[in-house]
Amino acid sequence: MNELFEVVITSLQVSGISLVIAALMAIPLGAVIGLSNFRGKKLVLGLVNTGMGLPPILVGLVVALLLWRSGPLGFLGLLYSRTAIIIAQTVIAIPIITAFVMVGLQKIDPELIQQTTALGATRWQMFIILVREAKLALLTAVMAGFGGIISEVGAVMMVGGNIKGDTRVLTTGILLETRMGNFNTALVMGLVLLMISFVINLTLTIIQQKDSRQ
Amino acid sequence: MMQRITLYSLLFALYFILSSCSRTASNHQILLATTTSVQDSGLLDVLIPAFEKASGFRIKPIAVGSGEAMAMGRRGDADVLLVHSPKDEEAFMNEGFGQSRQLIMTNTYIIVGPSQDPAGCLGTKSATEALAKIANTKSIFVSRADKSGTHKKEMSLWNKASITPTGTPYIQAQSGMGAVLQIADEKKGYTLTDRATYLAFKSKIALKIMVAGDTDLINYYSVIVPNPNKFPKMNLKGAESWADFLLASTTQKVIAEFGQDKFGKPLFYPALTNE
Numbered sequence: 001m002n003e004l005f006e007v008v009i010t011s012l013q014v015s016g017i018s019l020v021i022a023a024l025m026a027i028p029l030g031a032v033i034g035l036s037n038f039r040g041k042k043l044v045l046g047l048v049n050t051g052m053g054l055p056p057i058l059v060g061l062v063v064a065l066l067l068w069r070s071g072p073l074g075f076l077g078l079l080y081s082r083t084a085i086i087i088a089q090t091v092i093a094i095p096i097i098t099a100f101v102m103v104g105l106q107k108i109d110p111e112l113i114q115q116t117t118a119l120g121a122t123r124w125q126m127f128i129i130l131v132r133e134a135k136l137a138l139l140t141a142v143m144a145g146f147g148g149i150i151s152e153v154g155a156v157m158m159v160g161g162n163i164k165g166d167t168r169v170l171t172t173g174i175l176l177e178t179r180m181g182n183f184n185t186a187l188v189m190g191l192v193l194l195m196i197s198f199v200i201n202l203t204l205t206i207i208q209q210k211d212s213r214q
Numbered sequence: 215m216m217q218r219i220t221l222y223s224l225l226f227a228l229y230f231i232l233s234s235c236s237r238t239a240s241n242h243q244i245l246l247a248t249t250t251s252v253q254d255s256g257l258l259d260v261l262i263p264a265f266e267k268a269s270g271f272r273i274k275p276i277a278v279g280s281g282e283a284m285a286m287g288r289r290g291d292a293d294v295l296l297v298h299s300p301k302d303e304e305a306f307m308n309e310g311f312g313q314s315r316q317l318i319m320t321n322t323y324i325i326v327g328p329s330q331d332p333a334g335c336l337g338t339k340s341a342t343e344a345l346a347k348i349a350n351t352k353s354i355f356v357s358r359a360d361k362s363g364t365h366k367k368e369m370s371l372w373n374k375a376s377i378t379p380t381g382t383p384y385i386q387a388q389s390g391m392g393a394v395l396q397i398a399d400e401k402k403g404y405t406l407t408d409r410a411t412y413l414a415f416k417s418k419i420a421l422k423i424m425v426a427g428d429t430d431l432i433n434y435y436s437v438i439v440p441n442p443n444k445f446p447k448m449n450l451k452g453a454e455s456w457a458d459f460l461l462a463s464t465t466q467k468v469i470a471e472f473g474q475d476k477f478g479k480p481l482f483y484p485a486l487t488n489e
Contacts, residue, residue: 162276164262166274
């Protein structure tokens, strides 16, 4: 039971940190792409949307290749650590969140933007106003990002190594228990994963719905 | 407000990243590339804590097939290897990638199959003879096909029997041992497995032991310390102390007793027998 608790905490920790970092990068990025008009925007949109379908296992492979001792970033000694998992999960979550933010902000009334600009808002103030306006879309974006990384197996296995007491998370733990023939433990871990997903999504949905009624 | 939240969360994230960095950078860590069967059987969960307590090193076990473990060793991506693929190990040493290679323990492979036994393997003493029967009757055989030690063993047995397995009855699963046992069980096929994994899965599958006890079916596990001249960055001290630990008489005794309480007989036989 203690081990299970440890694995749950690791899962929440690495996915939580990845999510925060990814959101901090992806929300401004999505906002910039979604709100501005520039040449080649369609190409960028296409790229971000492709990124949404980015195979996580490919991300895992590339991150692993970079972090190998014999690889270009090997001197950092990061492979098979929580940091490596966070890097991979962040890369997986960024395009997902960016794409949702982009779409969400595109739906904002262009008149609001014009008015805000006319009232002399700075870029930062403008950003804040838009974020408030598009809170629902942002929450959806973050939820989608979270769903993408908490359930990731392959990439996390590759860069984390599934080390007991260190980089073992729920998904890789399930894999190991299955391999060991402990189907009951695997199933319990699966249910815990499902419960975490449910609780977090429920919380976000409640916030979302409350907000949309206002 | 928003700015402050952003700032704090950034600092928070940085703190976590830096704190995990400092943990990984220490040379107290030993990256152990190990075959899956040693982890899946639970043996590592017994050996690693004992070693860490005695030596002060921290082991990071990465469970992969023997083939991949040796590939990691060739690249210098592992400090020490625990593998069971003797022919590849010899090549590894001959090519100068290893400093030392020592036998740690053995266990046995067995050929398992459905109780109907369509190939009539039951009672066959020789593994190669059993494979010939399976091939001749075009019975289903599930292969690991993943370059693991078990897969290499299977290939050498086919080779010895002068058979090239082909066709639909030869299923190349490219999966771990547990998954292959389940596939063989579902498809009512034969497969080659190490005894430890079979015992762990025995209650979940209907496959029966067909061939056991042939000297061709001995499974040799060795520890390899890579060549520090080739990989100056490796943790040589840690690797050597892990190898010494595995061969210490107290550890060998632990290996000899492991699994006895759960399965009624040991899963591994230590290489050093005092008697």
